[in-house]
Amino acid sequence: MIENFLAGTAALFGDPITILIFVFGVIGGMLFGAIPGVSMLTLAAILLPFSAGLEPAQGVMLFAVIYCTGTYGGAITAILFNIPGAPENAPTAFDGYPMTKQGRAGKAVGAAVLCSAIGGTASALLMMAATEPLAKWAIRNIGPPEIFALVFFGLAVASSVGGNTIWKGWMSVLLGLLVATVGQDPVGGINRYNFGMTDLAAGIAFVPAILGFFAVSEIFIQAEKRAFGKYNAPKLDVNFPTFLELWRYKIAVVRSILVGFFCGILPGIGATLAAFMGYGEAVRWSKDKESFGKGNLEGVISSETANNAATGAAMIPLLALGLPGGALTAIMVAVFQFHDMEPGPLVFYNSPELIWVVFAAMFYANVSILFIGLIETKTILQLLRIPFHFLAPMILMLASIGSYIGRGLVLDVMVMFLAGMIGFLLRRSGYSIPGIVLGIILGKIGEQNFAQGMQMVHYDLITYLSRPICLILIVAGAITLGTGVYKALASNRTSADQQ
C-alpha cells in the first residue's frame, strides 16, 4: 500500500499540470462550498465538459478533490448564514448557526475545519488500506434490502432531530419523499405527477430544491425579520477553539468517523445520511441532550467529521463496484465515461496508477483543508461584515445560476424559488427543512431498493427481515421512531394532567 501511495504521490506532484489541477480543485471546492448560494455541485456541473480534455487520472482526481474540499466548504455557510453549502452540511447548521448568533462563529468554523480534515484524512487512509476487502464484504453482505433499511433508519433519525414535534419531523420527511415521486418511477419508468409538463418527466432536480429550501428560504426569513425590525446581524468572532477544547470530543470524533465511513461504503447513500447519522448518534449518546440545537460544539464536530469521513468511503462503491454514492460521485462516473472507461473492479487491474493518483490526491486534499482552511476561514468570516441587504441579492443570483446550470432549465430556477417560498412558510410553522431535503434525496433510492429487495425475496417479508444487517437497521429505525412517538404521546399526557 505504501509503495502504491508513494507512486501516486509522485505522479500527482511530478507533473506541473496535475499539480495545477489539484490546487484548482482544492481552492475551487473550498470556495464554491463556502460561497452562499452555490455549491461544489455547481462547480462540478460547470467543469464536467472541460474534463473531457484532461487525462483520465487528472479528470477523476479533480472531481475527487472537489468532493473532499467542497464537503468541508459547505460547513462555513451552514455555520455563518444557516445556509448549508450542500445537504451533507445541513445538520452542521443545527448547532453551528446558533453559535454564530451567540458570537461563537470562530469556534464552530475552527472545529469544522479541524474535524473535516480529521474525518476526511482518516477516511482516505481507511479507503487506501481497505478498498478491496471492503468492496468484497459489501458485495457479499449489502444488497437492496440493507440499503432500504438504512434509508429507513436515516429518515427516522432525520425526523427525530428536526421540526418542533416528531409529527412535524415526519410530515417534513414525507413531504420530501412525496416530492421525490415526481418524475419516472424507478422500476417501470412510468411517468408520475408530471402534471402535463414534459420537463417534469425527469423529476425535480435536487440541487434547485436544496438551494430553494435552504438558501432562498433563509433569505426570506431574514428579510421578514428585517421588515418587522427584528433583524440582528450575526456577530463576528475569529477565536478558534483550542486543542484542549476539541480533545474533549475525541469519542464523538471517532464515533462519527465510523458512522460516516459505514454510510459512505453503501452505494447511493453518501455523505448526507452520514452527517445526519453522525449528528443523531451524538445526540443519542450525549448526557446533555437538551443543549443540542442551541449551540453545542459537539453537534458541529459530529456532523462535519461524519460527512467528510464518508467522502473517502464513497469512493469504494464507485471505484470497486461502479456505483456512485451521491450526486458528485455520479458526475465522476460521467468523467470515466468521457474517457471510454467504466468504474468498477476492472479499473484496479487496468488503471492502478489512476486509482492511486486519486487516493493520494484525496489524502492531500484533506490534509490541505487544515492548512488552507484555517487561512481561508479568517477571510471568509469577514463575510459577516457585509450588510444583509447587499449580501442577499448576491446569494439569490448565485443560487439562480446554481440551479439553472445543472440541467439548463428555467423550470429549475422556478422550482428553486417555489421551494424557497414553501420552505419559508414551513419553517415559520416549525417544520424541518433538512428532513424535507433528506426525503427528496433518499426517496428514489429508497423506492428503488425497496422494489429490488422485494423482487429478490419474492415479496416474502420474513425472508426480507431474516437478513441480519437489514433486521438490525429496521429495528433501530423502528426504535428511533417508536421513542419519538412515545415522547410525543407522553407530553400529551403531561399536558392533560396539568389541565
Added chain:
Amino acid sequence: MGKLNTSHLIEAMAWVAIAALFFIYSFEFNQKIEIYKFGATAWPRSILLMLMLVIAGNLFYQRANGSTPQPGRVGISEDDLDDAEKPLSSYLNIGSFLFLPLIFAWSLKPVGFYAATPVFTALVIILLGERRPRWIIGITLFIYAIIIGLFMIVLNAPLPQGTVSPFYDFSAFMLRMNNQLQNMF
C-alpha cells in the same frame, strides 16, 4: 377542541388537500408493471397513507399542547416575531419580496439572464430597505460584474439568453464581447 385553534385546522386542511391532490392524480399512472407486483402507485400511496396518519398525530398533539414545541427537540424553529410590531407596509414589503423572485424566474426565458439580472438585483436591494441611489446602482453593478466575470468570462457557463428582442440582442452583444475577450488571450 382542547388547545386547537383555527390556524391548526387550516394547517391540517392544507396537508389533507395536498394528500388528496396527489392521491387523485395517482390514478393517472395506475398501471401494472410486469416485473414489479406492487406497481407504480404503491410507493406514493404508502407515503400518502403515512402522511394522513401523521397529520392525525399532529392534530392530536396540537389539541393537547397547542403550538408549543415538543420538549427535547433539536433544530426547532424559533419565533421571535411574536412581539414585533406588524404594520401593513411590512406585510406588503415581505409579500413583494416573496413574489419578486418568481417574476424574475418567469422572465428568464423571454428576457434572458443578462438583461434581467441587474433589474432584479436593484429591486431586491430596494425592497430590503436601501434608499440611497448611489449605493443601489453601485452594489447592483458590483454584483453584476462579479457574476458576469466569474460565470461568463472565467467559467464560460451557458446562461439563458432570452427570446424577445431587444433583450436577446443584448445577450448576443454580451456573448460577442466575451468571445472577443477570450480571443485576446
